[in-house]
Amino acid sequence: MRNKGDRCLKPVPTRLILHSDETENGPGGMEPGGRNMNSWSRRLILGVTLSLALMIPWGAAKAQIKNLNIGIGIDADTLNPQEQTTTLIQNICDLIFDTFFFVKPDGKLEPRLATEYKPSPDGLTWTLKLRQGVKFSDGTPLDAKAVKLSFDRALDPKLKVPLRFAITMVQECVVLDDHTVQLKLKYPFAPLDQTLAMTLVAPISPAAIEKYGEDVRQHPVGAGPYVLKEWVKGDRIVLVRNESYWGPKPTVEQLTFKVVPEVATREAMLRAGQLDICYKPSPANVAALKTDPAIKVEMPLSTRTIFMALRGDRPLMKNKLVRQALNYAVDKKAIVKKILFDTAEPMDGTVSPILFGYAKMEPQYDYNPEKAKELLKKANW
Structure with a gap:
């Protein structure tokens, strides 16, 4: 944590799974995040599922915070909660509504x-x-x-x-x-x-x-803890504390979401103290960012799942042996290490363990190319 400008890196480990569309991985009915933090920290966020609301200190805190600068990669296309489709925009809507x-x-x-x-x-x-x-x-x-x-x-x-x-x-x-x-x-x-x-x-x-x-x-009005103050398209979205909010008042007076499309620029701004929070840094840079003494790295569980869908309605995929072979043929641990740079975890179920309905799948498909070849041979493939 950085006094008068500390930055905190909080990469969110993605869940990784290969599955067929016999098991669904839909949006579900729950939203991540929360409004119950008592301590102040500034965080660099990786991933698209952790609500920005979770990063904001709520409830009793020792000091009021005037402003948080948050670097985001895209501007909002809407702040109507009924029209939003991305987690980032949902997170902002969650602060207004x-x-x-x-x-x-x-x-x-x-x-x-x-x-x-x-x-x-x-x-x-x-x-x-x-x-x-x-x-x-x-x-x-x-x-x-x-x-x-x-x-x-x-x-x-x-x-x-x-x-x-x-x-x-x-x-x-x-x-x-x-x-x-x-x-x-x-x-x-x-x-x-x-x-x-x-x-x-x-x-x-x-x-x-x-x-x-x-x-x-473009003019959202809700009953949430923040109110839209300013929206300069392509540049920034500014929210201020809703002084008439029915619940506990946020300790942060103003949130400034700065639109910075280039991830490298967002990371540089974080290091320079121009950002307090950087949304979605590059997984490849997380290890280097960990070495910065002004940046604290945390790895909470995520609701995001990266998966490869197998079309069970296609002739080739109707054969269970082929589907099983493909699962054995994918080295999920290697993908996590070489592509996602250890910012993810292999899945053992169809949804994240923090979601309602989670259950560990049986059997587990560990990487086994020889087993995959054997199954494909049995399938006459």
Whole structure:
């Protein structure tokens, strides 16, 4: 850690797996990150799955931080939570908007905008109790009508919502009273509570929708801990602390996301103290960055998975022996070492161990080219 300018390198080890599309590796219903850090640190982040919210010190801290400079490789194309498709933009949206629940690292739900939920016995109706007294950053009450409007927009096929498939089980949102809504489902969906932790369903201010229409993507107004102050396309996105946020106030007053496309430039700016956080350094440079005494390196588990999909519907891949042979033929450990420079780990399941639904696969396919040849011979290939 660097006093008055310390930088901290926090590469996120990617999970690596080879699998067929018999086992899915979809987006799921959980988002990484969190808002529960008590200590201040500045971090260089590798990977695309750790929420920037996790890097921000929340709760009680000894000192207020005026500004954090965060180097990112791309500018946002939208700050509408219903339109975002990349983890980086999701991370920024998570700071402007708030969700109904938050999935903690241990998989447990933490109430946010909803204080409780209750599914019906048949699983087709979910009743949500909303937190009272919450307002959007523009002063608009976050009530049941606001929640319904956001759900109606997310479900509207005429609007651009790339991740709508994640809520296709929802038929409609019904207002019961000012602080209660019911979600009517097309079919039972047990992990709906996890889905309600997604950025996709974070409520948007009705006043902002009325004022800006579809241009709300450039003028986001949510109920999160930060407010958009400035967005200079291709240069920077500046967020300031939402002083009316319902929860614990962030200890960082301002976040400046600087758009720096070249990774080498971001790394140089970090070393020079021009950045406090550098998003996605080159894996090849992590070892060298570890030698910098002003940079602290941490390796948390990631939700990202790099995989090679095998098309099980193709004639060649319909043979299980061929699929098994390909798994034995790939040296995942060598890929981790030679290509990802030890910033990843071989997978032993279809999803990261920190995600809901993780299970270790059996059998494990260790690198065994001779076994692969044997299986291909049996398959008459």
